[in-house]
Amino acid sequence: MSAPIAIKGGKDGLRLMLAEDAGWDEVLTALRSQLELGTEFFHGAELTIDVGDRALHEDELEALLTLMHEHGLQPGTLATNSREGRSAGRAAGISTRPTNRHVAVQQRPAEADGALLVTRTLRSGQVLRHHGHVTIIGDVNPGAEVIAGGSIVVWGRLRGTVHAGALGDTNAQVCALELLPSLLRIAEFMARTPDQRPGGPEAARIKDGQIEVEQWEGKIRS
Numbered sequence: 363m364s365a366p367i368a369i370k371g372g373k374d375g376l377r378l379m380l381a382e383d384a385g386w387d388e389v390l391t392a393l394r395s396q397l398e399l400g401t402e403f404f405h406g407a408e409l410t411i412d413v414g415d416r417a418l419h420e421d422e423l424e425a426l427l428t429l430m431h432e433h434g435l436q437p438g439t440l441a442t443n444s445r446e447g448r449s450a451g452r453a454a455g456i457s458t459r460p461t462n463r464h465v466a467v468q469q470r471p472a473e474a475d476g477a478l479l480v481t482r483t484l485r486s487g488q489v490l491r492h493h494g495h496v497t498i499i500g501d502v503n504p505g506a507e508v509i510a511g512g513s514i515v516v517w518g519r520l521r522g523t524v525h526a527g528a529l530g531d532t533n534a535q536v537c538a539l540e541l542l543p544s545l546l547r548i549a550e551f552m553a554r555t556p557d558q559r560p561g562g563p564e565a566a567r568i569k570d571g572q573i574e575v576e577q578w579e580g581k582i583r584s
Contacts, residue, residue, distance in 0.1 A: 366392040369409070369529070371476065371493025371511065375438070376409035379463065382416045390429060396529075397433040399550065403491060403509050403528035405434035410441055412461050418447040423454055477512070484508065484522065493529070504544060513537070537565040537578045548573055 366384040370377050380389055397404055411426070418440075427437055440451040441461035451458035477495040484490060484498065486505025495512035506522035508514055511529040513536065520538035527534030527549040534548055541564040546553050548566065553573040563578035 367396065369396060376407055376493060377412050377441075378409050379412045380414070380416060380418075382414045386422055386425075390425060393426070394429060397429070397435070400511075400529045403493075403511065403525070406436070407434075407491070408436040408438045410439045411437060411456075412441040412463060413444070413447055414441075414461060414463050415443045416447065417444045418442060418450050420450045420453050423447075423450040423456075427454060478510075483518070486522075502538075502543075510534070532568050535565055535567040537563070539563050541566065541575065541578075546573065 366381050366389045368379045370379065378393070384392075423440075430437060437454075437456055440447065440454075440456045440458045441463075442448060442451065442458055443460055448458045476493070477497065478492040479497050479499070480490065481499045483500035484502045484506035486503055489507045489509070490496065490498075491509045493511040495515070496508060496510040497515045497517070498508070499517045501518040502508055502516055502520045502522040502524070504521045507524070508516075508522065509525045509528050511534075512526065512531060513534045514524050514526045516536075516538035518538070519540040519542070520536070521540075521542050521544065523545045524536055524543050525547040526536045528547075530549055532549045532551075536543075536546060536548065539562075544554075546566055548568050551568055551571075551573050553566070553575075564575050565578040566573050566575045568574075
């Protein structure tokens with residue numbers, strides 16, 4: 363791994379992967395920055411901690427779990443191949459299992475970008491989170507919320523709250539047949555749409571350091 367940490371999504375949920383050769387302070391700093399960037403996305407989520415062959419000690423795991431709890435994350439399984447890691451997991455009360463991250467990457471190379479299709483209307487009080495792109499065939503009513511690691515496409519009326527690129531992707535976009543969100547965010551940028559709009563399909567994206575809305579031509583720009 364080139365980075366100290368990586369957070370990936372797949373069919374089995376979110377996975378926190380720690381670089382086997384990075385310094386521990388470097389790992390914690392990188393994780394803190396990532397969690398602060400995606401606070402809304404991560405809150406309440408459960409993830410697998412994958413340390414590979416790293417010799418994870420009890421005090422290190424304790425510091426990691428403390429940081430996760432501060433940001434509303436729940437630990438699931440500890441994936442480790444080291445005796446120290448298994449011992450640390452038992453001490454923390456977390457189930458452990460072996461991992462072979464190299465095989466996993468070869469078998470499932472595209473899961474981190476996996477898209478989610480939802481065929482229903484999201485009503486007030488409902489929250490939808492997904493690590494990749496989200497397409498909704500239906501409306502997003504006022505009081506509903508959609509948080510995605512990638513782009514958000516609504517084949518209907520978007521009048522709730524949306525946060526695309528919640529993991530820091532500034533290339534993410536928000537598209538809807540009727541784009542009237544109560545609050546719209548892309549990565550760390552935020553905008554509120556005016557009450558009066560020309561109508562019709564529109565797309566929001568980051569341009570020149572701010573969110574701009576334009577006519578949606580029916581495809582996501584790269």
